[in-house]
Amino acid sequence: MKVRIRRYDGQKEWWQDYEVDVKSSDTVLDVLNKIREKQDHTLAFRLSCQMGSCGSCGMVINGLPALACQTRISELKTDSIRIEPLYNYKVIKDLVVDLNEFVNKHRSVKPWIIRKNPEELEEAPIEFKVTPEQNLTFVQFDYCIMCGICLAACPTVAIDPLFLGPQALGQAYRYIADPRDEGFEERIDILDDSHGVWRCHFAGACSYVCPKGVDPAKAIQFLKKEILKYRLLHKKKAATKPAELVEKAPPPNAPKPPPFDFKFEGGV
Amino acid sequence: MGEDKKEKRYKTGLLRSLWPYNFNAERYSYTLHRITGVILALYLIAHVFEIYHFALGPVAWEQTIALLGSLGIWEKIGLWIIAGSALYHGANGLRLILNEVFGMLLGKPVLPEYPYTPTSLSRNQKIAIYVILAIVIALWIWAGLYLLEGLGII
Ligand code: SF4
Numbered sequence: 199m200k201v202r203i204r205r206y207d208g209q210k211e212w213w214q215d216y217e218v219d220v221k222s223s224d225t226v227l228d229v230l231n232k233i234r235e236k237q238d239h240t241l242a243f244r245l246s247c248q249m250g251s252c253g254s255c256g257m258v259i260n261g262l263p264a265l266a267c268q269t270r271i272s273e274l275k276t277d278s279i280r281i282e283p284l285y286n287y288k289v290i291k292d293l294v295v296d297l298n299e300f301v302n303k304h305r306s307v308k309p310w311i312i313r314k315n316p317e318e319l320e321e322a323p324i325e326f327k328v329t330p331e332q333n334l335t336f337v338q339f340d341y342c343i344m345c346g347i348c349l350a351a352c353p354t355v356a357i358d359p360l361f362l363g364p365q366a367l368g369q370a371y372r373y374i375a376d377p378r379d380e381g382f383e384e385r386i387d388i389l390d391d392s393h394g395v396w397r398c399h400f401a402g403a404c405s406y407v408c409p410k411g412v413d414p415a416k417a418i419q420f421l422k423k424e425i426l427k428y429r430l431l432h433k434k435k436a437a438t439k440p441a442e443l444v445e446k447a448p449p450p451n452a453p454k455p456p457p458f459d460f461k462f463e464g465g466v
Numbered sequence: 467m468g469e470d471k472k473e474k475r476y477k478t479g480l481l482r483s484l485w486p487y488n489f490n491a492e493r494y495s496y497t498l499h500r501i502t503g504v505i506l507a508l509y510l511i512a513h514v515f516e517i518y519h520f521a522l523g524p525v526a527w528e529q530t531i532a533l534l535g536s537l538g539i540w541e542k543i544g545l546w547i548i549a550g551s552a553l554y555h556g557a558n559g560l561r562l563i564l565n566e567v568f569g570m571l572l573g574k575p576v577l578p579e580y581p582y583t584p585t586s587l588s589r590n591q592k593i594a595i596y597v598i599l600a601i602v603i604a605l606w607i608w609a610g611l612y613l614l615e616g617l618g619i620i
C-alpha cells in the first residue's frame with residue numbers, strides 16, 4: 199500500500215512516499231510503526247497506549263483528523279493513505295505538533311472543582327452526594343482524553359489561534375455542569391470573552407471527529423445558554439442542582455487483615 | 467524548546483476555515499452562513515450608500531436609479547444573489563438561535579457508547595438543515611422567477 203506522509207525536519211517540508219505491506223487488521227499506527235522499524239527511522243510521531251485512551255497519536259488521515267491507533271486501514275476504503283500533522287498547530291517534526299498552547303487553553307478554564315469554601319474539599323467529615331442522574335449531565339464531557347483533534351477540525355481555530363477551542367470550552371462546561379462545582383462566576387470572564395465561547399458558530403466539526411464521543415459542540419452550545427441566562431436573567435448554573443453535602447460515613451470497623459507473610463522460595 | 471519549531475501553523479487560515487470538504491453537513495452550512503453573511507454586509511453598505519442619495523434630493527436619486535438601471539440584467543442577478551443570501555442566512559440563523567440560545571436540537575448529555583454518534587449532529591439537526599435548505603431553494607427559485615418577470619422575460 200502506498201503511504202504518503204507530510205514530513206518536516208525543522209527547515210523544510212516535503213511529502214514522502216512509502217510502500218508498505220499491510221494486513222487488513224492493521225491500524226494506521228501499525229503502518230507508521232512498520233515504516234519506522236523497517237524503512238525510515240527518522241520518521242517522528244507520537245504514540246503511547248495504542249488503544250485510543252492516551253490521545254497521543256492524533257493526526258490527519260486522508261484529510262480527516264483522527265487517532266492513528268483507532269483507524270483501521272480496512273475502514274479507510276482507499277488504496278493509498280495520506281498522513282499529515284494536525285491542522286492549525288505548529289509542527290515540531292513530521293507528525294509531532296506543539297501542544298503547549300492547547301494545554302494552556304485547557305488550564306485557563308480552571309478544569310477542576312471549585313468550592314467557595316475550599317476547605318470543603320479537604321475537610322474530612324464532609325462528602326458530596328452525586329446521584330446517577332446528576333452524573334449523567336456531565337460524564338460525557340469527562341471522557342475527553344485531550345488528544346487535540348477537535349482543534350484541528352475547528353474552522354474558528356483556523357482563523358483565531360487564540361480561540362479557546364472546543365476542548366477547553368467543553369471541559370469548562372463539564373465542570374460548570376458538575377453539581378459539586380461553584381466556580382461558574384470565576385470562569386465566566388474567561389469564557390465570555392472575545393476569544394471565548396462566542397467565537398463558536400457551531401460548525402460541529404469537533405463533535406464529528408472526536409474519537410471519544412465527547413460531543414464538545416453540544417457542551418459549547420449549553421455553555422452559551424448558561425452564560426446568557428446568567429447575563430440576562432441573573433440565573434446561575436441551572437444546568438444541574440447542586441450536590442448535597444453529606445456526612446462521611448465512619449470507616450467500617452472491619453477486623454484488620456493479618457500481616458502479609460512473604461517468603462521467597464526458589465532460586466534466582 | 468522551539469528553536470527548530472515551525473512558527474507557521476500547518477494548514478490554517480481563512481480559506482481553510484471555509485473549506486468543509488470531508489466534514490459534516492453542519493460545517494458546510496457554517497461555510498454558507500459565513501459567505502452569505504459577508505454578501506449581506508457588503509449589500510448593507512451599498513444599500514446605505516444608495517439611500518444616502520435619496521436624501522440628497524430628487525436629481526441625485528434619479529441619477530442613482532439610472533445608474534442601477536444601466537446595469538441591466540446584472541442588477542437582477544445581483545439582487546437574486548442577495549435574496550438567496552438573505553433567505554439562507556435568515557433561515558439558518560434561526561436554527562443557530564435554537565441551538566445556541568435555547569440549547570435545542572442538540573439532544574441531552576449521554577453516556578458515550580461505541581460507535582460514538584454525537585447527538586448534536588444527529589437526526590433533529592440534520593432534518594433542520596435539510597428542511598431549511600429545501601425551503602430556501604424553493605423561495606430562491608420563486609424570487610428568481612419574480613425578478614425575471616420584472617425584466618419582462620417571462
Ligand atoms: S473533546 Fe474529543 S477530540 Fe477534543 S481533545 Fe477531547 S477527546 Fe480529543
Ligand code: FES
Nearest residue numbers: 247248253255267
Ligand atoms: S496511542 Fe494512545 S490514543 Fe493512540
